[in-house]
Amino acid sequence: MPELPEVQNIIEDLRPKISGKIIKGAQILSCRPGGNEYRLLDLVGNHVIRTVSRKGKCIIFELSEGYKLLFHLGMTGQLLFRKDDGRGETDSHTRVVFFLDGNDHLVFNDMRRFGWIELQPRETKTSGYVGRLGADALTIDSEAFKRTVHLRKRTIKGVLLDQSVISGIGNIYADESLFEAGIHPLRRADTLTETELNALYQAIRTVLKKAISYGGSTVKDYKLPDGSSGSFQNQHKVYQRAGKACLRCGAKIIRLKVSGRGTCVCLKCQD
DNA sequence: ACTATCCCCTGACGGC
DNA sequence: TGCCGTCAGGGGATAG
Numbered sequence: 001m002p003e004l005p006e007v008q009n010i011i012e013d014l015r016p017k018i019s020g021k022i023i024k025g026a027q028i029l030s031c032r033p034g035g036n037e038y039r040l041l042d043l044v045g046n047h048v049i050r051t052v053s054r055k056g057k058c059i060i061f062e063l064s065e066g067y068k069l070l071f072h073l074g075m076t077g078q079l080l081f082r083k084d085d086g087r088g089e090t091d092s093h094t095r096v097v098f099f100l101d102g103n104d105h106l107v108f109n110d111m112r113r114f115g116w117i118e119l120q121p122r123e124t125k126t127s128g129y130v131g132r133l134g135a136d137a138l139t140i141d142s143e144a145f146k147r148t149v150h151l152r153k154r155t156i157k158g159v160l161l162d163q164s165v166i167s168g169i170g171n172i173y174a175d176e177s178l179f180e181a182g183i184h185p186l187r188r189a190d191t192l193t194e195t196e197l198n199a200l201y202q203a204i205r206t207v208l209k210k211a212i213s214y215g216g217s218t219v220k221d222y223k224l225p226d227g228s229s230g231s232f233q234n235q236h237k238v239y240q241r242a243g244k245a246c247l248r249c250g251a252k253i254i255r256l257k258v259s260g261r262g263t264c265v266c267l268k269c270q271d
Numbered sequence: 272a273c274t275a276t277c278c279c280c281t282g283a284c285g286g287c
Numbered sequence: 288t289g290c291c292g293t294c295a296g297g298g299g300a301t302a303g
Contacts, residue, residue: 074280076282111280113280152273
């Protein structure tokens, strides 16, 4: 599932390829029944892509005249850049194709349809999903992180997954960061000590930055815009390793459910 | 403010 | 082989 490191790789891959390009049009191949997220796509004609950025897991294109094009990849979304070289560039999961100048294409695939696209007209105040997002997990400073986390009475994993508190961390990196910091996912956030909060803050940065440098985690469907896969899945210490030996201490990794999500933990390393 | 639960969706997988 | 139930999970909605 695309989380912060995957989305960061996507925008870094896309930025030099599409910055300054004109979106000439979009073709909607299929959208969710009753969904209205693609309704505004026909407004895209002839807007220039000024910047490519992200906040949390949300990809943000700033277009000319103040428009913004937002993408959320959900569980299985892909944003692929294709040169028009005659090869088939769509498949049965393609939802939208954007046509850029120079016959380049941007293809949005989403097998499970949890992703969405939204075009925000100019003057739209930041609201909706992006407006509700908390500080980005790689941007937030140590003091702000500790302050906001320490206020919460929920489980620490629940806090990390809550995009309105800190944005960008999903199930993979919540588990990996908590393991790295030696903290049990069911700990109440407000019981974490200063030392533990510092460790967690650093663990998140370490894990996310390392994951970015590995191209992200390709667990099932994630691909970079050039079609390549990430390799951080080979570096996972706990995620999807239930029943296997902890790489640090050898104890068996167990699986539980926290905040409705499958959670892998080493009871010996995390408390 | 927080938890629990359901829903969306499709492919993989296990049981029979 | 094939049918059927279950699971996976980001985020929204709703009830408690």
